[in-house]
Amino acid sequence: MPSPLAPRYWGAHLLAVVLVAAAVGLGVWQYDAWQAHRDAEADDLTHARPVPLTDVIGPDDPFPGTKVGQPVTVSGTWVPGGTVYVSGRVQDGAKGYWVVTPLTVDDADGSALPIVRGWVADPAQAPAAPSGPTSLDAWLQPPEGTGEVDRDPTDDVLPQLRIADLIQHVDQDLYGAYGVATEPEPGLERASVDQLPDVGTFTGIRNLLYAIEWWFFGLFAAFIxxxxVTDTAAERPVVEDAAGSPPRDP
Incomplete structure (x- = not known):
């Protein structure tokens, strides 16, 4: 029997190489598609074009998880006496506070959106709270929930920007979100935005399973x-011996 490396078997070897290469390539393609799905869900929207707040979230809506960092345009009136300071905000290595004032959104049945107007090292250095109507652009963010307790609910300093804590400082309903002003007011520094939406565990999972399936097929083809090859090589000496040597008498 000819050797497994004989020219007559080159076609079989080439077929095996093509099958394995195709399976690996298709698996990589599906893996890239899975990764692209995850990257798209965790997309940084902070550089997108601002859209009206009403196109993203309503006063009673839960926060849309895929819209973290979405720039929105908000028009309304500042809530008098509703300014609070959120502690523990690091800016260029220095600890300070977010200055937050709710804005009653036009055509939102009196609901207000908390607006981070900027960052300041000390609340005593913050400029006076604004008043009257305004229109601004802000990065939309979900409410925080670190679990840290506000140890003094009577003051205007909060440990986190949690709607349940903030609502104690105003007399109207609040959105289930807050905005970070893209342009800080005079006397304040721009607050940083570094949140991205969490990528779901099963995002694009079908593509990942397809990739694993193709790689398994490639391994199976390589195994066959x-x-x-090993069976052919093992049979060859036996066949040659039988063909080249006469049978022996017992």
Whole structure:
């Protein structure tokens, strides 16, 4: 029997190489598609074009998880006496406070959106709270929930920007979100935005399973080829011996 490396078997070897290469390539393609799905869900929207707040979230709506950092345009009136300071905000290595004032949104049935007007090192250095109507652009963010307790609910300093804590400082309903002003007011520094939406565990999972399936098929094809080569090589000496030597008498 000819050797497994004989020219007559080159076609079989080439077929095995093509099958394995195709399976690996298709698996990589599906893996890239899975990764692209996850990257798209965790997309940084902070540089997108601002859209009206009403196109993203309503006064009673839960926060849309895919819209973290979405720039929105908000028009309304500042809530008098509703300014609070959120502690523990690091800016260029220095600890300070977010200055937050709710804005009653036009055509929102009196509901207000908390607006981070900027960052300041000390609340005593913050400029006076604004008043009257305004229109601004802000990065939309979900409410915080670190679990840290506000140890003094009577003051205007909060440990986190949690709607349940902030609502104690105003007399109207609040959105289930807050905005970070893209342009800080005079006397304040721009607050940083570094949140991205969490990527779901099963985002694009079908593509990942397809990738694993293709790679498994490639391994199976390689295994079949290897078994054929080893079986052919093992049978060859036996056949030659039978063909080249006369049978012996017992």
């Amino acid at each position: 080829w290897w078994r054929w």
